[in-house]
Amino acid sequence: MTVVAALIVPGSPLPRVAASNPPWGALAGALETAGKRLAAVAPDTLVIYSTQWLAVLDQLWLTRAHMHGEHVDDNWHEYGALAYDIRIDTALTGAILGATPSMGVRSKGVDYDGFPLDTGTIVASGFLNAAGRCPLVVASNNLYHDWQTTEGLGRVAAEQAAALGRRVAVIGVGGLSGSFFRETIDPATDRIASPEEDAWNQRMLALATSGKVDEFRALCPDYARAARVDMGFKHCAFVMGALGWRFSGATVHGYGPFYGAGGAVIEFALG
């Protein structure tokens, strides 16, 4: 099997930089749990699609072999810097770059000193690949790509991993419901801002958990619209493209708020 693990995780920096706050600390614990489970599966490469790496021209992929440094989040700068040290699976990325034109998408590699990694990629790789054991493939979120195109990118990534004999974990980095608190709140009281969106989140998590794939799939567009899901839930499209919508259930390691927006650590059961 090529895809040996598949997850959706939040890209907010809050669990990483402010885990002492109980609502965010719970999500940090969930991410640590997912990281341990991933280590047990021992994939060769983590394939990451992050909603926070925005692209508008072409489909961008990281191709710089080694990237390290510190990043300060645009919104949560008061909590300090996020350190990162990642390696890129340049062979697999190169294969994907060569393959996406077959689905009508022109890809470009990004290999520049000082390129600003997005917060989501840094947070996800920090929790899920804490020891830096695995190299990564990192895909941008082209704002003009729709659900189908994004699903196609996930599929192409998995196909190329298979062609190279890689065992990969596919990770969609992004949030769930999108309504958030615009004003300053006491972080300890953080909660999902909209009860309706909370209900939508829980409904989708229940469908995933129980393996009701067809129902989950059918509701994704309505969910994305009704719950203002982060970037139209395209991170799910990428993961599902890689899986071919084949999963038998899911474990929700954690679900909670990020200043009112929803996030969850979801590990899909394969096979």
Next chain:
Amino acid sequence: MPKGEILAGYLAPHPPHLVYGENPPQNEPRSQGGWEPLRWAYERARQTLDELKPDVLLVHSPHWITQQGHHFLGVPRLTGKSVDPIFPNLFRYSFGLDVDVELAEACAAEGARLGLTTKMMRNPGFRVDYGTITTLHMIRPQWDIPVVGISANNSPYYLTTEEGLEEMDLLGRATRAAIEATGRRAVLLASNTLCHYHFHEEPEPPEDMSKEHPENMAGYLWDMRIIDLLRRGRVKETFEVLPRFIEEAFAEVKSGAFTWMFAAMGYPEIPGELHGYGTVIGTGNAVMEWNLVKAGLAHAA
């Protein structure tokens, strides 16, 4: 302390292509030029800015996006290398800028007084966005005037356009009050493109001007309509049609800088001076100036 004044406002768009085309020593990539009419427009704007001798430049950039409030750079000196996440092949710029922290704090405080959520950015490791840097480089490449950098709160996208722009209006009023209270002679920079429809693939080389033209006719016509209104000083009418312009031309002014600037200036019904217009990967960009000194609404140095 004399009461501070806004000397002028500039519409000062931020395509990194303009820096790339100019080949300044701070930017790593080299080009064969390109986008000359827009770069020459900025040369004219540089001259008028120089004559104004401002104490401070305030820039509102759509590429520092914040969700919780309107943020202000609050570190006295920020340095680093800014690599554009969208166009890393064009913009890898080593910057160093001085921040007028006192004025930034006053803007944040006035904004809070008007009911806005505001926050100071105090982290010295913060990477200043390429929109802020491009606008500042193009208008004042000497980097010798202190700066107040203001984020683009995403309210026009999260709320309705009208609700979001109402917030930008408040932010502009707060900015004016802060400038007056701190005695600064200030110039405002609205870092916005007009029509924002663009091509989805980049020519090779990027500066191949045989490929540069408006992405679509309707967007171009909208740009000309807006520029014509502004050149004739019909500011009220411009703001009446602004929501339609934003909707139909996908105009970047939605992000708020244009409204912020005009609110701070008090929406003066004076003709704007068009220094130049041009497209960048199909988007419409105008460099324009509203000189309040020349209009008799502010005092010369």
